[in-house]
Amino acid sequence: MKNDYRARNHPAWWAFLVHRLSGLALTLFLPFHFWALGQALQGEARLDTLLRWTQQPLVKFAEAGLVLLLAAHLAGGLRLLALEFLPWRGWQKSLLAWAAGAAIAAGLAFALVL
Amino acid sequence: MSSAGQGYAAVSDAAPGSAAKFETWLWIAQRASAAVLALCVLVHLATIIYAVHHGLTGAAILARTRGNVGALAFYALYVLAIAVHAPIGLRALCQEWLGWRNNALNWVIGALALALFIFGLRAGAAVFLA
Numbered sequence: 068m069k070n071d072y073r074a075r076n077h078p079a080w081w082a083f084l085v086h087r088l089s090g091l092a093l094t095l096f097l098p099f100h101f102w103a104l105g106q107a108l109q110g111e112a113r114l115d116t117l118l119r120w121t122q123q124p125l126v127k128f129a130e131a132g133l134v135l136l137l138a139a140h141l142a143g144g145l146r147l148l149a150l151e152f153l154p155w156r157g158w159q160k161s162l163l164a165w166a167a168g169a170a171i172a173a174g175l176a177f178a179l180v181l
Numbered sequence: 182m183s184s185a186g187q188g189y190a191a192v193s194d195a196a197p198g199s200a201a202k203f204e205t206w207l208w209i210a211q212r213a214s215a216a217v218l219a220l221c222v223l224v225h226l227a228t229i230i231y232a233v234h235h236g237l238t239g240a241a242i243l244a245r246t247r248g249n250v251g252a253l254a255f256y257a258l259y260v261l262a263i264a265v266h267a268p269i270g271l272r273a274l275c276q277e278w279l280g281w282r283n284n285a286l287n288w289v290i291g292a293l294a295l296a297l298f299i300f301g302l303r304a305g306a307a308v309f310l311a
Contacts, residue, residue, distance in 0.1 A: 087274060094267040097297060104304035107243065107311035114239035114311070121237075134229060141222045144215050151212070176230050 078163050086143035089136040096133060135174030142166035207269050214266035221259040246308040253309045260301030268294040 074080060106113045121130065146162040153159070235241060246252050268290045275281040275290075 087270075090267070090270045091274060094271055097263065097267065098300065101297075101300040101304040105300070105307045107239070107307040111239040111243055111311065114242065118237055118239060118242075134226070137222060138226060141219060141226070145219055148212065148215060148219070173226055173230075177233060 082143055082146070082163055082166070085139055086147070089140040089143070092136050093133070093140060131174060131178040134177040135170060138173030139166070139170035142169045207272075210265050211269045214262040214269075217258065217262040218266055221255070221262060224255070225259070243308060243311050247311055248309065253305055256305035256309075257302060260298060260305060263301060264294045264298035267297060 103117055106117050120126065143166050146166045149159060149162060232241065271293065272286060272290045275286055
């Protein structure tokens, strides 16, 4: 139990969890995203109706969350690719912090103009 | 033979050697699609932030995508990479968190990949043709 707790209290474990959960959430969102874009087949007016629906505060909040998750999954994925494919360098220890910072910056860049 | 407790090599009913080869191909596909997606998601994020700065309307979106062959090609590549990447990730989650390791999982994941690819292309075609 103690070892299990210690392993899971490591920043790399939290990075793994964020990467996996963000990937799951994005996969679940994809069908809705494709459906929404597909509405364009029924014309620009239909797309506008859908975009007006997304102006609700709760939907905007969820959108900002999705952008944050997408950025987090990207940053976490780049970190993994760097760890797996690049020769080990000291700076790779800082990748977790860079990944988190980049994700938050992208989320804020979206959220602050809503 | 039960597949329980045999780890990743047990996900296929095929011979152990071909199961291991299958896992290797999935690993390569996951990393290759990740590399493509890294570029696509960067472009996507930049486009999202640009779009919300310049008004998110149907007209504005379609002005960028309608008849835009470059955007359609980018979108098709993006969708292909997603259809490869997301199902493989979901497969790992099903194996590790749900303990689902039999061959049925591979069929379900394959069907999900096909569905994502078809519906993704349909969405891309929609904003291209609109």
